[in-house]
Amino acid sequence: MKRITFIGAGSTVFAKNVLGDCMFVSALNGFEFALHDIDEKRLQESEQMLKNLAKNYNDTIKVKAYLDRKEALIGAKYVINAIQVGGYEPSTVIDFDVPKKYDLQQTIADTIGIGGLFRSLRTIPVMLDIAKDIEEVCPDAWLLNYTNPMAALTGFMLRYTNVKTIGLCHSVQICTKDLFKSLDMDHEGIEERIAGINHMAWLLEVKRDGKDLYPEIKKRAREKQVVKHNDMVRFELMDKFGYYITESSEHNAEYHPYFIKSRYPELIDRFNIPLDEYPRRCVNQINGWEEMRDEIVNNSQLTHERSKEYGSRIIEAMETNVPFKFGGNVLNTGGLISNLPENACVEVPCIADRNGILATYIGALPEQLAALNRTNINTQLLTIQAAVTEKKEHVYQAAMLDPHTSAELSLDDIVAMCDDLIEAHGDWLPEYK
Numbered sequence: 001m002k003r004i005t006f007i008g009a010g011s012t013v014f015a016k017n018v019l020g021d022c023m024f025v026s027a028l029n030g031f032e033f034a035l036h037d038i039d040e041k042r043l044q045e046s047e048q049m050l051k052n053l054a055k056n057y058n059d060t061i062k063v064k065a066y067l068d069r070k071e072a073l074i075g076a077k078y079v080i081n082a083i084q085v086g087g088y089e090p091s092t093v094i095d096f097d098v099p100k101k102y103d104l105q106q107t108i109a110d111t112i113g114i115g116g117l118f119r120s121l122r123t124i125p126v127m128l129d130i131a132k133d134i135e136e137v138c139p140d141a142w143l144l145n146y147t148n149p150m151a152a153l154t155g156f157m158l159r160y161t162n163v164k165t166i167g168l169c170h171s172v173q174i175c176t177k178d179l180f181k182s183l184d185m186d187h188e189g190i191e192e193r194i195a196g197i198n199h200m201a202w203l204l205e206v207k208r209d210g211k212d213l214y215p216e217i218k219k220r221a222r223e224k225q226v227v228k229h230n231d232m233v234r235f236e237l238m239d240k241f242g243y244y245i246t247e248s249s250e251h252n253a254e255y256h257p258y259f260i261k262s263r264y265p266e267l268i269d270r271f272n273i274p275l276d277e278y279p280r281r282c283v284n285q286i287n288g289w290e291e292m293r294d295e296i297v298n299n300s301q302l303t304h305e306r307s308k309e310y311g312s313r314i315i316e317a318m319e320t321n322v323p324f325k326f327g328g329n330v331l332n333t334g335g336l337i338s339n340l341p342e343n344a345c346v347e348v349p350c351i352a353d354r355n356g357i358l359a360t361y362i363g364a365l366p367e368q369l370a371a372l373n374r375t376n377i378n379t380q381l382l383t384i385q386a387a388v389t390e391k392k393e394h395v396y397q398a399a400m401l402d403p404h405t406s407a408e409l410s411l412d413d414i415v416a417m418c419d420d421l422i423e424a425h426g427d428w429l430p431e432y433k
Contacts, residue, residue: 001062002031004315005076005138007069007130008083008147009035010042012049012289012296018080018146019050020304021312023058027319032062036072043067045297052302069133076138078315081130082146085123086428088282094424095119096279102417104408105260107250108278110148111199112379114405117398118421120152120380122428124387127153131161142318142356144168144311150198150329152380155345158331160388166357167329167345168310169198171246176206179244182231183220185213194349195337195362198329199247200255200376201347202369206244217244232271233259241368246347250277255376257407314352321354330359337362339370344377375403392432395422 004022009015019033033050037043047065054061066072073079085091095115096106109115127147134141143165145154154167172194180187190213193205206213221235233249237256245252253259253273260275261267268275296302306312310326317324328350332342336359340346349360364370382398399405399414409417422429 001075002028003034003074003076004028004031004078004080005034005036005072005141006080006082007036007072008081009046009065010037010039011082011084012042012046014082014146015046016049016053016296016304017307017309018082018311020053020057021306021309022315023053023061023304024306025312025316025319027316029058029060031060032064034072034076035063035065036067036069037065038067040067045293049297049302052300053304055300056302057304069130070137073133073141074137076134076141078318079130079134079138079141079143080146080311081127081143083123083126084147085119085126086425088279088286091119091122091425091428092279092282094421096276098421098424099417101420102409102413103262104405104417105262105275106278106404107254107260107274107276109254110278111151111247111251111255112149112376112383112402113254114399114402114417114421116149116152117379117383117395117402118425118429120149120383121387121395122425123147123149123153124156124384125430127157128161131157131163134163135161140164142166144314145329146311149380149383151345151347151377152383154198154329155331155343155380156384156387158345159343159384164356166314166350167198167347168314169327169329169347170309171199171248172201172327172347173308173310175201175203175244175246179203179217182229183217183224185216185220194246194327194347196246196347196365196369197340197345197373197376197380198347199251200373201246201327202365203244203246204365228272230272233273236271241372242366243369250274254404256372257403260404260408262408314357317352318354318356323351323353325349325351328357328359330357334361336360337365337370339364339367340373341377341381343381345380375401379403386432390430390432392418392422395432 050063157165191207196202238244332346351358378401386394
């Protein structure tokens with residue numbers, strides 16, 4: 001039986017989106033959706049939910065839960081990864097609380113920054129174990145990675161394992177649609193070109209019928225900055241560096257050294273920056289799940305509409321040989337973006353079909369955009385090196401190169417904070433030398 005394996009299937013709502021989408025793909029008729037999670041209760045809940053969906057939308061699909069990961073992977077053609085190592089408690093709480101002792105504030109902490117760095121360090125060893133299982137029992141499978149930190153994890157998989165991996169994020173497909181909506185502009189019929197790195201890819205071109213729409217976008221954005229709104233950081237970056245960025249303002253506030261600054265506390269209010277945003281979201285999601293569990297898990301009449309997630313469309317393209325274009329995270333092999341390092345993970349337009357996934361050549365980014373990308377790539381590459389070597393000095397160096405951390409703390413404080421984080425995470429991390 002052909003199989004799609006979902007690792008981290010206890011993320012019931014996300015499993016519904018991605019695997020629910022797959023139920024609308026006739027080329028997947030007769031597939032098994034193999035679910036794995038380390039949380040048996042959440043795994044069973046997702047299994048029940050997907051069985052209800054299969055009954056309602058595609059009864060040729062078999063849904064089966066596995067507590068043994070390797071057993072779930074045997075013979076898989078596609079593997080979807082959506083894990084979170086350490087969860088909200090203890091790990092996310094540690095990622096925020098320890099840096100606060102050094103007066104280092106964060107918003108999301110899942111990409112770079114000190115929180116993103118340690119999220120990578122505790123996730124990469126698990127990704128390596130998953131890769132070993134894939135190489136043993138389904139070596140030809142494609143891994144669709146949705147887990148953050150996207151660039152560090154996908155870059156690690158592509159450089160240090162033999163697993164065919166593509167990194168997927170939804171920030172690219174919603175970028176211009178959300179921008180145009182916020183500026184009361186018509187989104188229909190636009191042409192766009194987006195490339196960079198995950199969460200920091202750039203809207204390089206945006207046109208309609210050959211006309212450049214950037215002048216109107218920038219005009220409206222400047223007018224909107226007069227009053228508070230939820231995208232002030234990105235509009236400020238566009239004003240100063242010339243281009244709009246894919247990921248949200250709350251993310252980008254901590255990717256750069258310009259916005260969360262102890263010497264300029266007024267910037268938090270000026271740019272409407274939501275400090276500690278991710279912990280709030282986690283608590284709300286945990287509480288919300290308790291309220292919506294019965295509605296989703298035990299609802300025999302559960303409905304689904306195909307989402308905007310790329311996963312099902314990539315798999316459909318590979319199964320049918322009808323090409324699908326999307327923004328994917330790949331290794332910058334051959335200099336797809338010529339002024340970024342070749343060992344970096346970049347986000348560029350890709351084409352999926354029966355041959356697999358082909359990344360497209362972009363060339364050079366405007367130099368100021370490549371420079372901003374490099375500040376994040378530096379930390380990503382050092383984080384991967386720290387995970388591979390398990391040396392504390394590389395952990396320290398990754399943190400020292402992080403734009404926000406280095407703008408706020410001394411070298412000695414960065415080392416001390418890293419030591420405190422390593423101690424606080426305990427067995428969630430390897431033993432560093």
